[in-house]
Amino acid sequence: MTFSQTKSMPRDASARRIAIVDIARTAALLGMILFHLVFDLxxxxxxPADTARSAGWPLFSKLVAxxxxxxxxxxxxxxxxxRFRPRAYLKRLIRVVAxxxxxxxxxYLAQPDFYVYFGILHSxxxxxxxxxxxxxxxAVVTLAAAVAAFALPGIFDARGWxxxxxxxxxxxQQIQPAMDFEPVFPWIAPFLIGMALGRIGQYAGIWETLASVASDENRLVRxxxxxxxxxxxxYLVHQPILIGLLQAWMLVAPA
Structure with missing residues (x-):
């Protein structure tokens, strides 16, 4: 994760990584892997077949997403x-789209009736x-847009639109079944909240502080x-690995 030190350095200064943001993403990955492990089990x-759809698991999956x-x-x-860097932006966008x-x-090849046509990566x-x-x-405008995006599906449902x-x-009102579905509304809301927090944190100097607190010089941080x-x-490899391990387990230790 990178940022430009706009307060204390020129706009073309080299970017620094914020390890704490990468660690937060690691935590999100662990949550995702845990949920998918339960789903696969x-x-x-x-x-039980409905485990991932019962208790607190649906809420947990939404929090992870x-x-x-x-x-x-x-x-x-x-x-x-x-400073917008179009080459870096397009490179990242192309990777996510691909x-x-x-x-x-x-x-679609695995389960054509429930394939992911707009999942977390599409979102x-x-x-x-x-x-x-x-x-x-x-930030206040971005937060207002996030609130509107979050509320919009509920408004449509309430009015029958x-x-x-x-x-x-x-x-x-008619959603095609899918293994994973995170549509633009309301899921752009947390994205916009993240952008707003980025701006707020920049003006408060939070990101410079966090970059210095968790340094890459520490092996545990890295x-x-x-x-x-x-x-x-x-994200791309964890499910094939989980499914492969479970299939292997069923072969060596059949019920």
């Missing part, structure tokens, strides 16, 4: 809030484009931050 019959989007919004602001399309293709990609409009906006295309907006710095790769 239920799918393979090691747990919201944390990813919030951190993505924070990252967008820290990387480009002071990964999202890979998830869509893989899940991050869309929010990363929409978020450009808020890079220079005051529906926008059926594209379904990715999240404003349709270790904790590593998964967060490679979150896209971890």
């Amino acid at each position: 239920a799918m393979f019959g090691f747990l 919201g944390s990813f989007l919030g951190l993505a919004g924070l990252s967008l602001y820290l990387a480009h809030g002071s 990964a999202a399309l890979l998830v869509t293709a893989a899940t 991050i990609a869309a929010a990363s484009v929409i978020g450009l409009a808020f890079l220079r906006a005051p 529906s926008i059926d295309w594209p379904l990715s907006l999240g404003l349709s 270790l904790a931050a590593w998964p967060g710095r490679h979150s896209l790769a971890v």
Whole structure:
């Protein structure tokens, strides 16, 4: 995670990493892996079939998804809030879009009736484009937009309104079943909140402080931050690894 030190250094100063943000992303990854492990255990019959849809697991999964989007919004602001770098932005966006399309293709081949047509990566990609409009906006404006985005689906439901295309907006009364679905509304809300916190933290000097508190010179910090710095790769490989391990377990230790 990077930011430009606009208060004390020129705008073209080299960016520094904020390890604490990467560590927060690592924590979100651990939450995601835990939820998917529970989901997979239920799918393979090691747990009751509805485990991931009962108790507090649905709320837990929403909190994890919201944390990813919030951190993505924070990252967008820290990387480009002071000076937009189109090459770096496009490189990152292309990677996220490519990964999202890979998830869509893989899940369609595996379960065509429940494939991921607009999951967390699709949502991050869309929010990363929409978020450009808020890079220079005051934090209060961005927060107001987040509140509106969060409330919009509820307003549509209450009034019986529906926008059926594209379904990715999240404003349709008829949603196509999917293994993972994080539409633009309301999921752009945590992304915008992350952007607003980025701006607030910049003016308060929080990011410079955090960058110095958790230094990469500490081996434990580097270790904790590593998964967060490679979150896209971890996201793509963790489910195949979990499923492969469970399949292997069923072969060597059949019930």
